Amino acid sequence: MSFKSLCVAFGLTLSLAACAVGNTVDYRDVVPPLGVSGSKSVAVEAVDQRPYVLAGDNTPQWVGMVRGGFGNPFGVHTVSGAPLSSDLTQSIIDSLKQGGVKAVPATARMATDRTLLVTIKNWKSDSMVTTSIYIDAEAEVRDQAGTVLARNSVQERVVNEGEVAVLPPGKLERAKAVFRRLMDQLLNSSIRDALR
Template sequence: MLRRCVFLMLLLSLAACSNGRKIDYSQAYPEVPKTFAKAVDVQVIDERPYVLSGNKTGHFVGLIRGSYYIPYDVNTRSGEPLAQELQKSLLGGFERKGVKARAVDSKVSQASSADAMLLSIRVREWKSESFMGVVLTHALTADVFDSRGQRLASVPLQGSSSVYDFTDSGKTILSSVLARQDVQKALNGEQVEVVEAAEIEAGSVRRDPAGLFTPPVARDGVF
């Protein structure tokens, strides 16, 4: 009887671990502050170094720590790349506001027509970490291009904080992109001056240690 109880507890523990290793960002619909005079082409490009190097796949979104602080990968619930899930969320946010929007692939470098603007999100970091607490660290750059390929806005955004709901956290991050006045003006066709591309320096993205309570000598687990 005792052996059966131990076996059942082990199965439940494994199931909980498995369920905790999937996150859905596809419905993290951002708040769109206004309607725009132009349609929006939406592009999300995954530039996370460990994905570009092949160390992690595109559907990797974080780490969960087990015994002895051993890291296990957390992936998207759908199995789709993170870039695709974030793109779906942005499209959903625009559609809910009544803004005409469509998905474009990562190779596009200009808006599809004079009546549209290209919103390009370059993701430098997007990773949750769970141990004694959960934090989500992000770094991304939002660029807006017109139909001639001119960059009319370029905004870097980054941060790291405790997570209580991954969908809400994703929504907050994407909403902060659309809350920027320069992004709004560019999407609405008001901005006409060309700007330089904003870049996030390598090594500048730091995990918030306060919400995680990790051992001081622990390694990241992502290379």
């Protein structure tokens, strides 16, 4: 390999590494319109139970990694700077409010007709040549008495292929689109019906 080829390869590696640093993604709008309307009030809470967050290996704002040219990982965090659970709680509240539902964070400690609890057991993306998306989450709706009216879970690993020429910001937007689809599956018709 010539010196010029080595310089080009080194330059490409440095540019890939530079693109991998300081990435963020906005999950505040990841919940699609739920199409729920009615007079019931709903308390919403997303709880982060990711083992790597509970163990202190990652912060609650951590949502994945982008790997540099040598495969070295750089963390990806929420663009808001808030924990992922806070962004998801707000996203669900905003989606319910679109239908006129009175939705509040469960931390507001208001008496509501329904409680929607989303437990996040895994939520991360891992990007280099391709992007792998991991989710393990459960949604549960309870009435005022605490009776479970509906429950659903999603456990998936999705690999976005054909991303060789896509820079990290584009890969993160593609991962976000997958998470949006998976949240639509999690908050399925049985969950939505129980919120009405």
